[in-house]
Amino acid sequence: MEGRLYIETQGCQMNAYDSARMADALRERLGLERTADPAEADVLLLNTCSIREKAQEKVFSTLGRWRVHKQARPHVVIGVGGCVASQEGEALRRRAPHVDVVFGPQTVHRLPEMIEQVRAAGRAVVDVSFPEIEKFDRLPEPRAEGPTAFVSVMEGCSKYCSFCVVPYTRGEEVSRPLDEVVAEVAALARQGVREVTLLGQNVNAYRGETPDGDAADLALLIHYVAAVDGIDRIRFTTSHPLEMNDELIEAFGEVPELAGFLHLPVQSGSDRILRLMRRGHTAQEYLDIVARLRRARPGLSLSTDFIVGFPGETEADFRATLELIDAAGFDHAFSFAFSPRPGTPAAELPDDVPAAEKKRRLQVLQARVQARFDAVSEAMVGTVQRVLVEGPSRRSPRELCGRTENNRVVNFPGPREAVGRFAEIEVTAALANSLRGRIHSIEETIPNVA
Ligand code: SAM
Ligand code: F3S
Numbered sequence: 094m095e096g097r098l099y100i101e102t103q104g105c106q107m108n109a110y111d112s113a114r115m116a117d118a119l120r121e122r123l124g125l126e127r128t129a130d131p132a133e134a135d136v137l138l139l140n141t142c143s144i145r146e147k148a149q150e151k152v153f154s155t156l157g158r159w160r161v162h163k164q165a166r167p168h169v170v171i172g173v174g175g176c177v178a179s180q181e182g183e184a185l186r187r188r189a190p191h192v193d194v195v196f197g198p199q200t201v202h203r204l205p206e207m208i209e210q211v212r213a214a215g216r217a218v219v220d221v222s223f224p225e226i227e228k229f230d231r232l233p234e235p236r237a238e239g240p241t242a243f244v245s246v247m248e249g250c251s252k253y254c255s256f257c258v259v260p261y262t263r264g265e266e267v268s269r270p271l272d273e274v275v276a277e278v279a280a281l282a283r284q285g286v287r288e289v290t291l292l293g294q295n296v297n298a299y300r301g302e303t304p305d306g307d308a309a310d311l312a313l314l315i316h317y318v319a320a321v322d323g324i325d326r327i328r329f330t331t332s333h334p335l336e337m338n339d340e341l342i343e344a345f346g347e348v349p350e351l352a353g354f355l356h357l358p359v360q361s362g363s364d365r366i367l368r369l370m371r372r373g374h375t376a377q378e379y380l381d382i383v384a385r386l387r388r389a390r391p392g393l394s395l396s397t398d399f400i401v402g403f404p405g406e407t408e409a410d411f412r413a414t415l416e417l418i419d420a421a422g423f424d425h426a427f428s429f430a431f432s433p434r435p436g437t438p439a440a441e442l443p444d445d446v447p448a449a450e451k452k453r454r455l456q457v458l459q460a461r462v463q464a465r466f467d468a469v470s471e472a473m474v475g476t477v478q479r480v481l482v483e484g485p486s487r488r489s490p491r492e493l494c495g496r497t498e499n500n501r502v503v504n505f506p507g508p509r510e511a512v513g514r515f516a517e518i519e520v521t522a523a524l525a526n527s528l529r530g531r532i533h534s535i536e537e538t539i540p541n542v543a
């Protein structure tokens with residue numbers, strides 16, 4: 094069977110990873126090639142996110158728009174995956190009866206069979222179960238697209254923060270075995286990948302089985318990945334402060350391949366709110382972890398997530414969050430207004446911070462973080478940074494782009510042959526969202542590539 098596949102992805106990097114794996118599986122098993130135009134697709138997939146209400150609403154407006162494709166070409170198959178699918182299951186088809194396949198984050202590998210079933214029987218198929226980790230065993234080897242790649246190492250979350258749907262939509266934590274992850278990284282490295290980002294909803298809770306039946310933690314996995322020939326930069330996301338064990342902190346001092354950048358969500362600087370959020374630590378305990386990380390890796394760049402307007406958050410609680418920005422020295426942050434999610438404990442609390450006040454707090458907080466971000470970018474002007482050259486720049490196809498260790502995009506003129514190599518780049522200017530630079534030197538040989 095041949096045809097075209099259109100995938101729209103909402104939400105986190107885990108979803109982006111799953112979408113790429115779906116495309117791989119559907120190409121291999123059903124011969125579907127990807128298209129960027131939904132009007133010419135035979136299979137349309139929406140990989141959904143339910144972390145906040147806004148994301149969830151978008152699902153039904155997109156599905157509404159897709160109805161015309163099915164009306165025009167009745168053979169079209171429409172599938173919905175991800176967290177909204179997981180949460181709604183059968184109910185999703187009541188609101189959008191033109192959907193043929195509903196699959197969850199843990200059943201993406203069954204998608205080719207599900208689509209074949211729909212085509213053969215003309216009936217809808219729903220499978221949002223949590224069949225442990227068979228997902229990874231049944232997905233084809235990933236195809237590298239450029240010198241950077243994501244590798245999912247664990248699924249789900251068992252932390253149950255009071256505001257969050259992830260444990261309900263993606264299930265409890267399950268880790269992939271150590272040697273399977275290392276084999277996937279090695280396969281990517283053979284295709285020219287130089288930087289991997291180890292992914293998981295709660296990635297530092299990784300406990301992967303070793304061949305002799307022990308459990309490897311994330312620090313051990315990082316040591317193994319760093320030893321893979323060709324892999325010269327490692328990142329991981331997203332972490333929980335409670336899972337920053339000594340070994341992982343020490344890895345920042347011991348593993349030069351580990352980028353000096355960490356995304357460590359804190360959510361709030363108020364101990365009272367942290368308790369209501371069930372984060373399991375205080376603001377001071379978070380700062381202690383940061384201090385230990387910076388002892389292991391001086392100059393570590395730190396990014397975080399914040400929620401403002403959690404139920405009962407007072408002006409004093411909010412000020413404590415602002416104070417934490419400076420105390421921790423965040424370089425970057427994602428920040429969100431609290432959005433009550435059905436089925437979570439925080440949704441039972443009165444959502445008592447008015448929307449306008451949530452918005453104001455968000456703006457104040459974002460301005461504070463942006464000022465720190467800009468100051469760091471400014472201070473980088475004139476310095477030489479190690480950058481992995483990723484490909485043509487988005488702004489101008491005649492330029493190249495890459496990212497610094499602290500995750501800033503740099504655009505610079507240079508030869509196409511530099512792609513896939515590390516280069517020393519002198520930063521010449523700091524713009525709002527990126528840096529400009531010029532090449533100082535380029536690594537001469539690329540490991541693994543003949
Ligand atoms: N473990 C991952 C993490 O910590 O990033 C996944 C959590 S979620 C995908 C990413 C962020 O969304 C969270 O850190 C939190 O700041 C935010 N978030 C989660 N639930 C939320 C809610 N109900 N309202 C607003 N923001 C929320
Ligand atoms: Fe969500 Fe907290 Fe886990 S934010 S993904 S329940 S660590």
